Amino acid sequence: MPQDARQILTPSQLNTLARDLLEGAFPLVWVEGELGNLSRPGSGHLYFTLKDARAQVRCALFKPKSQWLNFVPREGLRVLARGRLTLYEARGDYQLILDSLEEAGEGALRRAFEELKQKLTLEGLFETERKRPLPAFVRRLAVLTSPSGAAVRDVLSVLARRFPLVQVEVLPVPVQGEGAPAQIVAMLQRAYRSGRYDTILLARGGGSLEDLWAFNDERLVRAIAASPVPVVSAIGHETDFSLSDFVADLRAPTPSVAAELLVPSAQDLRARLRQLQRRVVTLQMHHLRRDQQRTDRAAIKLHAMRPRARLDMLHRRQNEAQRRLDAALHKQLDRLRARMRHADAVLRTMQPKRRLAVLRQQLESLRLRPRNAIARRLTHDALRLRSVARSLEAVSPLKTVARGYTILLNEDGHVVRSVNDARVGERLDARLADGHLPLRVIKPDDDT
Template identity: 70%
Template sequence: MPAPPAENVLSPSQLNALARSLLEDAFPVVVVEGELGNLSRPASGHLYFTLKDARAQVRCALFRSRSQGLRFQPREGLRVLARGRLTLYEARGDYQLILDSLEEAGEGALRRAFDELKAKLQAEGLFDDARKRPLPAYARRLGIITSPSGAAVRDVLSVLARRFPLVEADVLPVPVQGDAAAAQIRGMLERAAVSGRYDVLVLARGGGSLEDLWAFNDEALARAIAACEVPVVSAVGHETDFTLADFAADLRAPTPSVAAELVVPNAVDVGTRVRGLQQRLGALHLQRMRDRMQRADRASLRLQALAPQARLSALGERQLQALRRLHSAWQARDAALRARLRHADAVLRATRPERRLAVLRERLAALGPRPQAAVARRLQADTLRLRGLARSLQAVSPLATVARGYAILQHDDGRVVRGTGDVAPGDRLSARVGDGKLRLRVEPGDS
């Protein structure tokens, strides 16, 4: 075979330089998704690895200036998105990617976005327990924001019907998955809160992947839940699933069925509590009646101890003494007035002031009736006071009670009969009524 012209013969370095130029011109920027393998981070801080799938792999390099800004920890087997320039390392002839950025792919990226948004909202205090409100003990109406065709709504309605059939539950239909789901859920939540119809709102959805539940990780939805004036219960996914709606809600339930159990009481427990309250009310009423009866008994004993007859006698004596003092005072006043008149008459007779005679006669005529009027007023006031005292005595007198139709039973020796246990068949009793006494005998069977 003839030798090629000298100008067509390439050295390895020339060949690699030409290949590098062709690669970089043909592929200025590429994005490759694959699985990390052969991960190496030498002391230089650069990151070397391969991106592979089931049938091929490509070598990659992420230099220190780029690797320091990574928001995740690269590890073997992690699926990533790599963005960079395709080139060829001339010294070894290795085909490789020089990367500008590296990020997690699929659910890993979603998880990182979830963690970042959660940290942001938590720093704002959106998830603080202090701003969360307790659920009402007995909710009358529930708004269940969920898909009307999902299993979650059937579970919630079944538990509500079993535990507390009195509650009214409205299903507020929304999509729970997809790009438009978050906005529609938020709109339904805000309309339900403004309506003033519901005591509690429940966000319900069955389980799924992080991507399936992503509508409940929407930032605007989380803020709407936190600002909602009606208590919100989040029941999204299974027990191990957590969304931002769970953290923003006033209460997080691990499943929709558990949410239904949390928002309504158990009818059996309510019935037991009502019966217990009825028993307590009856016991309190009985105790209060006993207390009132004891107070009446003590009042009766005090009345007997006060001996109203003795008090009446004492008041009568006080009345007589008051009348005597009044009569004495009247006589003294009358004598004084008469003495003054006699003195005046003597003065007049001694001086004979003819020109003052008419004036003195008029004064005498005016002073004459005043003592009697004063005595009359005093007697009238004392009489009114005595009548008041008599009415007070009459009010506390057992005789007044008898006059109203009651009777006082007594043995012959004066002992008062207070109950059936104080008498025996054949006993002789006297019954004091309003106008006298009756003689009685206890017959067998009366007690």
């Protein structure tokens, strides 16, 4: 074989190929065996081997899944593991990397439980829409349970305490064991086919998943779903769930609670009856008062409709109308008399003689008024004129002239205030206190 045709692999490459083949060829697998070589280092991972009489396989459950286990792993314990097959390349050993680990016995039952639950869920047996409503008051109840168990005693005790009137029939059936599911199904079918009961109760005390397995039987689940009578399931304790609980029309946490849910409290019913009785009495009194008021109104109406009463009523109306008419006439007459008196007074004031006398007085008053007004006006104007004269006299140049001063006026009548305002030969007028003196301007050395 030529040198260049050979393919040479390293150990790591070979292990990688082997790992890829293992992981690709094997999906998730379930393995059941005994725990051995158990090791839990400080990292929190869990390492062990699963073995049987002839072989073993290495396994690893990493943190945090190793902390979620609901049991304590120990040597020799039989478990059920789920994981994927791979190769640990550092040693060349194949191993299982797990994602779940549970005890083998109950784990198998739990897996069967989940698979059957998923199957029945897909069929719609657990849908709320198909569940039947329970009657408001259960009259005849069938209890399917063990006649010697504590569950039947609890149910009967609660029913007797809360509602003794309910008719209870215990239909004995085995509640665990290999033949229990078939007998429970037969008794259930006989009960609802008889037509005697309006509700059926399945009851059992607590136990392990294996103890309660009879109520996870597919035949029983389908029989409950086919029942025309409402079925109540009370299997185990509050934390226990069975497929019968999911398919039943009502699931109760315990048999005692189921009994309390099925029947009302006699004490509550008595209180309710007393309340209803008081309400009925109140309504009756209300209706009686209403009917009495109607009767009184009818009697008054009938009394008013009698002929004599009708005539009396009309006579009273006539008298009242007559009284109002008389009052209105008197009131109208009083208004007319008042108007007459007012008109007479007005006419008296409008007589011609009296009117002429008044006009004469007014005329005499008006005749004197202009004279008085003119006299007042003249007096006022004289006073004002004297005041203005005094003011003018105080600022008059004549006052100054009277003291020996003279006012020179040029030919244009303007006051000569400076030597430069007069021309040679120009005639001036000198105003003195007692008259005018004509002047002519000459040169200083001119004799004329």
